[in-house]
Amino acid sequence: MNIYEIAELAGVSIATVSRVMNDSPLVSEKTKKKVRDVIAQNEYTPNVFARGLGLNSMETVGLICPDVADNYMAVAVARLERSLRECGYNCFLRCTGRDHDGCRKELRELLQKRIDAVVLIGSSYADDDPDSEKVEYIRQAASQIPVFMLNGYVRGSNIYCALCNDYESSYSAVSEMIASGRKKPLLLMNARTYSANQKRKGCEEALKDAGLPVEESRILYISGGVEAVTNHLLREQHPDIDAVFAANDILAIGALKYAEKLGLRVPEDLCILGYNNSQFALCTNPELSSIDSRVDRLCDIIVDTLQLRMKDQPVSSQVYAKGSLIRRGTTDF
Amino acid sequence: MNIYEIAELAGVSIATVSRVMNDSPLVSEKTKKKVRDVIAQNEYTPNVFARGLGLNSMETVGLICPDVADNYMAVAVARLERSLRECGYNCFLRCTGRDHDGCRKELRELLQKRIDAVVLIGSSYADDDPDSEKVEYIRQAASQIPVFMLNGYVRGSNIYCALCNDYESSYSAVSEMIASGRKKPLLLMNARTYSANQKRKGCEEALKDAGLPVEESRILYISGGVEAVTNHLLREQHPDIDAVFAANDILAIGALKYAEKLGLRVPEDLCILGYNNSQFALCTNPELSSIDSRVDRLCDIIVDTLQLRMKDQPVSSQVYAKGSLIRRGTTDF
């Protein structure tokens, strides 16, 4: 069933049918009703390809993330997809792995699919330096369609970033930690992304401002799951620490298991703070204190910004959400 | 840059350019090279809408799931997207919520987007009865495009299901549990889906075959997160149980926390078995024993089936994967 058949049945021209479909005010109510009845009776829906060809858009948005199996991104994808659908966009999903090459490739391919906008999820795609040459391909994509970054920061026109204030959140949490008497926190990091580096800087600054030393030996980069973290810590030969600040909850749980193996009391002997406030935080005993990085809020910001941007209304290129400390059983401050 | 411009620059007709793009054997190598050079120099890529209009396909697959934020579905979506992309399909993602109405609506909309196939993820969409009228809309969709179901079962032509043998896996696990001396297992269920009902039947049959009673009071349906489960159990006034069989890991962790609150030793006083072998299972202490429902395998089966089906090759409408018991710290059998 196409527009010609509907026109035939309704006794009008295809132009009129098209106008009715797009609710043009130029059609008389009488004609509209007549055409709508025929459309409804035949369950006619316009061909998206023909529509796309004419308008050069199918109202799609690309969602690019390293890995949806990761809880942080899954939560983000779920919320973004839902909200975007509510404002009429269909989402193409692409999982790229963590490297820039994967992202570059998928971004290029999605651009060929004529997506109307793209959301880059997670900080993996942003270099520590927002002006880095490494992310030039993102700027280039932005010359064609608006690019939105969830918790990543790349400077450039037509690039819009929604971020958690990881620096401030980390600074403030570690400051509280220190104020409560901890002197030797271990920093557990998983990557050297923009977001991760902000967290690290926040921690280091908090230490400095409290007059405590920043020991390189108490900054660990560990990749892998819970077990990898625990094993790594066990190999470290009982590092001299009294607290753990982890860049995500999985790292924190690895530390918690380390404490269990060593018979350390948590939080008395070792206090542990995670990041992201994921579902994992509720699975442990004691339950994990964690900094909520406000993914939901960031998603909402992105969808709002996107809608405005699509209507060519002015939007800010950078918006921050405040992380918040969720206190549970692994900390006592 | 369109096919006409390329034809112009290469000094051939658009038909020849089209043939080169589609690697037709009817073009001389010399012409191919000439055209390819022009294509490369101009970074020409065909317009997907025009292509779609002519071929009535953009090589897209719909991925419909209740909620990607759920770990089980996230893992499935991640793997499906990756594999489908490798064989040339782009994925539209839709999160619908758990009810049939949501699925019906999204399915209808995706059909209008002219997707080439659809994958329904999770057992929420399948009724207990594979011939149920409730899922008639799925059969109707299958009259237009092939429908693939991940761990759900609906009977109908052009519907292809990949399932974990939940009945057998549950039967076998509970039988082992009983053989090890447990006599009063609690069944923790989250829903009344096809898959959940299979698990329940497996458990009940194992009890019967061991000459043990099936007590209705030891079958609980609980929705919500870990905390909801724990609270529900605490309200139940210390039910008389010595084991827990949970339909997913979150339920099992809820039970584990219940045991902790009551000071029960796990697994000695209460053994606990989860289902899905998710990442959550590694977060607890002791770590959670769980039945691996083989999502990865099911995804692979679906992608293989889909590829064959698209080539009009014969495929079976139902394939099972064997679940496997992963023994960790919460069980002793």
Added chain:
DNA sequence: TTGTAGGCGTTATCAC
């Protein structure tokens, strides 16, 4: 081996 021309189903721009 290559070119011509018609078709795919819309939207948009003209006339009337």
Added chain:
DNA sequence: GTGATAACGCCTACAA
């Protein structure tokens, strides 16, 4: 208000 008709950019018989 409504109707013809020309794009939109590709694929593919069919002709040469």
